[in-house]
Amino acid sequence: MKDITRRQFIIVTSLAAGFALAVQPIVAAVIKTSTRGLEAGEVKIPVADGEIPAYRAMPAKGKNFPVILVVQEIFGVHEHIRDICRRLAKLGYLAIAPELYARQGDVSQVTDIQEIISTVVSKVPDAQVMSDLDATVKWASASSKGNTNKLGITGFCWGGRIVWLYAAHNPKVKAGVAWYGRLVSEKTDLTPKHPIDIAKSLKVPVLGLYGAQDDGIPNDTVFQMRRLLRQGKSNSKIILYPNTPHGFNADYRPSYRQKEATDGWKRLRNWFKRNGVG
Template sequence: MSKLTRREFMAIGSLTAGFAIAVQPISAKTVTTDPRGLTFGEVKISTSKGLIPAFRAMPNAGKNFPVILVIQEIFGVHAYIQDVCMRLAKLGYLAIAPEMFYRQGDVSQLTDITEIRKVVSKVPDAQVMSDLDATVAWAAKFSKGNIDKLGITGFCWGGRITWLYAAHNPKVKAGVAWYGRLVGESTPLTPKHPVDIASSLRVPVLGLYGGKDTGIPLDTVEQMRDRLKGCSQNSEIIVYPEAPHAFHADYRPSYRQADAEDAWQKMQDWFKKNGV
């Protein structure tokens, strides 16, 4: 067995145990899932560039669990994203949230949103796609995952990645993108955005968006809807008229409980409908 590099060693036990510092104070409405009946915690994923940490949750009993990739916001794999994995595990899934920014920096320890965005801006889409491929392979080999029933869901930054990974990996059965950015400038690190891949998308994706989201204008949502009309599958976008950005983030003031619970149920229905 080869020796771990110091960077790889530090990947073990490196996920934050609580919430990202930048989003303090935490809302009293935060959801905490009962861990009984679950196996959960940090694992390490072997990728083409070394080890990265991830949070994994699944039922204690059983095997061949359908797999859902959970993609983080810009704040990293902190307590909220970890609890989303726990909620999915309660539904019978193997849910895994790999730390997508690990090589670029630990955003959970930053207090300034501007500094967080600097880290996130350095993350190449190609790296993310490769790391997610490695996570899928890990799920099948080491964690009783059935990757013939593979889904993906992501929030904010992870919503955009959900659209892109559904286009990247045709083995994905379904995706659910929560208020992910749809348009943007083409750069060497982010060459394409969801509107660019929409017409060729072969995986059904459900988009969940807020009508009061100041960061994702409704005209871009309509642009995405128009592009999806050329697809060979049935993707769908739902807009909650009064919801702001991050309306599912129960630890933040943006949380809208009724819309969040309705959208969560629609996500479950979408996965079941499409074989996840």
């Protein structure tokens, strides 16, 4: 892994409120999970060159909670990702979503998705992401009430791809759930590997949740990933929902599909329990 130098300047020092501008207006189906019975809010994670903000939610009472890393969509740690953390906390987890674009910029106020991709997302190195997630795991164990011997990870869209990569990177991860993360893409200095490249060597069980009508993730790449996973020993699997678009769990967007999202959430819960996370 390349070193993260102290010359890099952290731009984002706190999380923006609400939903990212690029996804508004918000649809009526949006889910709002209460903080009642939870300890939830922004925290700071010490990283290699300073600190990054994160959203952490966990039960208000108790300790030694299983830890789930929640990896953001391309829109950063906006309200949907924070709500995912609260939903997991209601299940007894310490869920934490670090802002992984902190050095590259604040995407919450950008209205155009392509601009988000070109000016911020495309400049985020995988090595930086792996390092920041490692730091988040360390913080959850040392500074919160997390039991990182029961460590899981889930992520959405951009974060779905990261789930596969982090599961290959950190052997302490017990299980992962990747929601519609890209599997195949161009290799660059910042993104030298993609999920397809680690499929056969993967040791951590990852559940992939994908839509058959996802315009950005062709079905043939999903089938290719399945074949390669079967050649390995991770016991990972991919569910491909028919007639389902990208972002089907994003209840704040028109892409939301309640039936598939509900089924996917049930599978997530069972997957983590079955594989020692919780």
